[in-house]
Structures are given as structure tokens and as C-alpha cells.
Amino acid sequence: MKLFTKTLTTAAIALSVALPVAAADFTMRLSHGDNENNPTHKGALKFEELVEKYSDGRIDVQIFPSNQLGSEQEVAQSLRMGSIESEILYTGNLVPLAPSVGVMMLPYAFTSNEDAHAAMDALKEPLNERLPGEAGVRVLGYFEKGFRVLTNGEREVKTLEDLQGLKVRVSKNNIAIETFKSWGLDPIPMAWAEVFPALQQGVIDGQENPYTTAISSKFYEVQKYITEVHYLIWSGPIIVSERFYQGLPEDLQAALNKAGEEAAMYEREVSAAETEAAKVKLVELGMTLSGAPEDEAKWQEAAKALWPSFAADIGGAEWLEEATEIMNAAIA
Ligand code: MLT
Numbered sequence: 640m641k642l643f644t645k646t647l648t649t650a651a652i653a654l655s656v657a658l659p660v661a662a663a664d665f666t667m668r669l670s671h672g673d674n675e676n677n678p679t680h681k682g683a684l685k686f687e688e689l690v691e692k693y694s695d696g697r698i699d700v701q702i703f704p705s706n707q708l709g710s711e712q713e714v715a716q717s718l719r720m721g722s723i724e725s726e727i728l729y730t731g732n733l734v735p736l737a738p739s740v741g742v743m744m745l746p747y748a749f750t751s752n753e754d755a756h757a758a759m760d761a762l763k764e765p766l767n768e769r770l771p772g773e774a775g776v777r778v779l780g781y782f783e784k785g786f787r788v789l790t791n792g793e794r795e796v797k798t799l800e801d802l803q804g805l806k807v808r809v810s811k812n813n814i815a816i817e818t819f820k821s822w823g824l825d826p827i828p829m830a831w832a833e834v835f836p837a838l839q840q841g842v843i844d845g846q847e848n849p850y851t852t853a854i855s856s857k858f859y860e861v862q863k864y865i866t867e868v869h870y871l872i873w874s875g876p877i878i879v880s881e882r883f884y885q886g887l888p889e890d891l892q893a894a895l896n897k898a899g900e901e902a903a904m905y906e907r908e909v910s911a912a913e914t915e916a917a918k919v920k921l922v923e924l925g926m927t928l929s930g931a932p933e934d935e936a937k938w939q940e941a942a943k944a945l946w947p948s949f950a951a952d953i954g955g956a957e958w959l960e961e962a963t964e965i966m967n968a969a970i971a
Contacts, residue, residue, distance in 0.1 A: 644944075649818040653903075661696065663694075663696055663698055664697040664698070665698045665699070666698075666699050666724075667698050667700050667701070667725055667883070668701050668723050668724050669683055669687070669700055669701065669703065669724070669725045669726065669727070669877075670706075670707070670708040670714045670725070671683055671702075671703075671704055671711075671724045671727040672704075672705070672710070672711045672728060672732075672832065673704060673705070673852070673855060673856075674704055674705050674855055674856065675705075676854070676855040677851060678782070678851050678906055678909045678913055679727055679782060679784070679906070680702070681905075681906065681909050681919065682782050682903070682905060682906025682909065682910075683702050683704070684702065685901075685906065686700065686793045686877060686902035687702055688762070689897070689898035689902055690898040693894035693897050693898050694891050694894040697891060698887075698891060698894070698895075700725075704833075705854065706747055706831070706832045708723055710830045711726070711728040711729060711829075711830075712732050712733075712735065712736070712811065712830070714726045714955060715728060715732070715736050715737075715878070716717065716736065718774075718776050718878060719736070719774055719880070720882075721775075721882030721883060722777070723880065723882045724879060725779075725878065725879045725880065725883070726877075726878050727876070727877050728876070728878070729780060729782060729810060729873060729874075730743045730744055730874045730875060731744055731810035731812050731814070731815055731871075732811065732831070733774070733876065733878070734775045734952065735812050735813075737769075737773045737774035738772070738773065738953050739766055739769040739773060739953065739954040739962070740766060740778075740953075741812075741949065741952055741953030741954065742787075742958070742959065742962040743758070743759060743874045743947055744814045744871060744949075744950065744951070745814075745963075746871060746939075746945070747869070747939050747942060748872040749872050749970075750869070752783060752872065752907070752911065753856050754970045755783055755872040756783060756907060757969040757970050758966040758970060759781035759783065759874055759968065760781065761968070761969035762962065762965060762966065762969075763781065765961070765962070769954065769958070770878075770882040773954075775880065775881045776880060777878065777879055778877070778899075779878070779895050779899025779900070780876070780877045780896075780900045780901075780903035781874055781875070781876050782875040782903055782910070783872060783873065783874050783875070783905070784851055784852070784873040784875070784910045784914070785849045785850060785872065785873060785910060785911070785914045786849065786868075786870075786871065786873075787849055787868070787871050787872070787873055788844050788850055788853070788865050788868065789847045789868045790846060790847070790848075790853055790858055790862040790864065790865050790965050791805055791807070791844045791845030791863070792844055792861060793845070793860045793863075793911075794861050795845045795864045795866075796929065796932070797866070797917075797929055797933050798932055798933055799823065799857075799937055799938060800945065801827050802822055803823050803824070804822065806827055807827065807843065807844065807845045808826070808828070808834055808837060808838075808846040809827070809828055809846075809847070810831070811828040811829070811830065812828075813949075814949055814953070815828070817944065817945055817948070818829055818942045821941040821942050821944070821945055822938060829843070834846050834856075835856055835857070835858070838858070838861040838862065839861050845862065846855040846858075847868065847871075849914065850914045850917040850921065851913045851914055851917050852873075852918060853921055854917045854921065859924040863926060863927060864926070864927050864929065865926055865927065865928045866930075866931050866932060867928075867929070867931045868931075868938065869931060869935070870938065870939075877899045877903070879895060885924065905910075906957075962970075
């Protein structure tokens with residue numbers, strides 16, 4: 640019996656040496672800026688699984704989390720050149736390169752996650768007529784992580800007045816900067832990877848990102864208060880380099896699109912569940928959750944008044960009109 644087992648094992652080893660594992664036809668590096676505890680990474684793993692399944696292993700996806708390949712904006716530049724194949728990034732970090740995606744950034748455009756899903760799904764194809772020309776990338780699917788909430792370590796923010804004087808980091812784009820200015824602040828644009836150390840060292844007092852990020856990035860260690868400013872939902876496209884995409888046969892392009900859309904559905908579910916769990920956990924960890932500002936109408940009024948002035952940042956007045964029509968029709 641022992642001898643039989645050994646013989647089998649030897650045969651199995653010989654077989655595995657004799658039969659090389661089929662190599663994929665294409666390697667697709669996938670970069671993102673969050674760590675492995677964030678819903679983005681869980682969605683990325685699902686995307687990898689689905690691409691490899693739908694391509695019958697002809698595309699090998701390799702995930703690089705936590706900005707390992709560079710900041711979200713740097714990697715988006717590399718996609719344009721074709722030197723990195725794909726990325727999942729916050730819309731706010733893509734908009735300086737690909738202005739048309741900025742329609743997802745209009746403050747107070749969405750009142751629920753469902754509305755944002757409907758809008759982003761309806762925008763996918765129209766955006767894919769514009770983004771290859773603007774930024775050398777295209778969208779395969781849209782992740783979503785709920786409203787960006789304001790955290791800070793100084794004081795409870797219940798009104799616009801409480802907000803005044805806080806040093807708040809925003810992502811590096813004009814829409815975020817101007818929105819915070821409309822609330823009376825002088826916000827600090829900063830790359831995502833620098834945020835935690837800046838909070839730790841007191842360079843900034845606060846930042847805004849989804850609840851799940853407050854958990855995965857351990858903001859509870861350096862922040863005390865959370866305000867639900869419902870101005871913006873975290874949306875993040877899975878983008879692929881147009882050069883890479885056009886080099887694929889049609890069946891593999893279809894595999895990427897199918898995988899992108901299904902991975903997005905999966906990530907949205909994970910994110911919704913983890914957002915609820917994060918709220919409970921953050922209180923247990925000592926944070927104060929204040930809910931929406933008492934004077935939310937004032938925040939809205941100030942930020943919404945900026946919409947027309949954002950046309951230049953998001954691809955022009957004509958696109959703003961077309962995109963808002965697409966979004967309104969999808970939401971209705
Ligand atoms: C940011 O604030 O720069 C992003 O929301 C970070 C992320 O991609 O999660």
C-alpha cells in the first residue's frame with residue numbers, strides 16, 4: 640500500500656513536470672489605491688476571477704493594491720501610455736485626465752446609492768465614446784462605496800459654522816476644491832497615499848471618504864468625529880488602457896466587459912453590507928457619528944450653485960447637458 644502511494648506520488652510529480660501549465664496569452668496588471676481590507680480590493684479579486692473565467696485563462700490578471708504601482712493619477716497616466724493595463728480608481732482622481740467622468744462628481748447629484756448605480760451604468764457607453772480620445776482609457780464597470788463622509792479630529796461638525804477653520808484634505812481636482820471653498824474652507828488637495836500620515840502628523844485635521852475606508856485605513860486611530868455630508872457618492876470606474884484593449888481579439892474584449900459589469904455588481908453588494916457594519920464598528924472604536932448637518936440645505940445650496948461653473952472641468956456645457964439628461968432618464 641505504501642509503495643502504491645509512493646508510486647502514485649512519483650508519477651504525479653513526473654506528470655506535473657512533463658506537462659507545463661498553459662501560459663496566458665495576455666497579462667493584465669490591475670492597480671488600485673486601497674488596501675486589502677477595502678471593498679475595492681474585494682471587487683478587484685472578483686474581477687480577476689471573472690476575467691480569468693470568461694477568457695478561459697487567456698488573460699492573467701495581476702492585482703497591485705495600496706498604490707504599489709504609483710498614485711491613482713500617476714497610474715492613470717501610465718494607462719494612457721499603455722505601460723500599465725488597468726486600474727480601479729476614485730472618479731475624483733481620474734477627472735483631471737478624463738474630464739467627462741466628472742459628471743459623477745457634481746455635488747448633490749444623487750440622493751441614494753441606487754440612483755448613482757443607475758446613472759453610472761447608463762453613462763458607461765456614452766463615456767466610452769469620449770474617454771479613449773480624452774485619456775486613452777475606457778470603462779469596464781463602475782464600483783461604488785456610498786457617500787463620502789467627513790472625518791476630523793478636532794470637533795463635532797453639525798453646522799457650516801462648526802466646519803470653519805478646519806484643515807480638510809480633498810482629492811486633487813477642481814470640483815472637490817471649489818465645493819469645499821463654497822462652504823468657506825480653504826481645502827488641501829493631496830494624493831490619497833499621503834492622507835493617513837498627514838492626519839497623524841496634524842498637517843490636516845480631516846478628510847472625506849466612505850465609511851468603509853475609515854475602517855480599512857484605520858482613520859479611527861487619528862480621527863474622532865464623522866459628519867454625513869451627502870454631497871458625493873464614491874464612484875470608481877474599472878478602467879483599461881485603450882491600447883491594451885484594442886490589442887485584444889473581440890471575444891476577449893467582450894470577456895473584459897462582462898467581467899467588469901459583474902464585478903461591479905458584486906462590489907456594490909459587498910460595499911453596502913460593509914458600510915452598515917462599519918458604522919457600528921466605528922462607534923465601538925470610539926468615534927462620534929453625527930449624521931447629516933443640521934443646516935444641510937445651506938451646504939446644498941452653496942455647492943449646487945457651482946454646477947454651471949463646473950462645465951469647463953467636466954468636458955464642456957454640451958456634455959454636461961447631455962450627461963445630465965442621460966442620468967435623469969436613468970434615475971427616473
Ligand atoms: C481619495 O480620496 O483619493 C479616494 O477616495 C481614495 C480611494 O480610491 O479610495
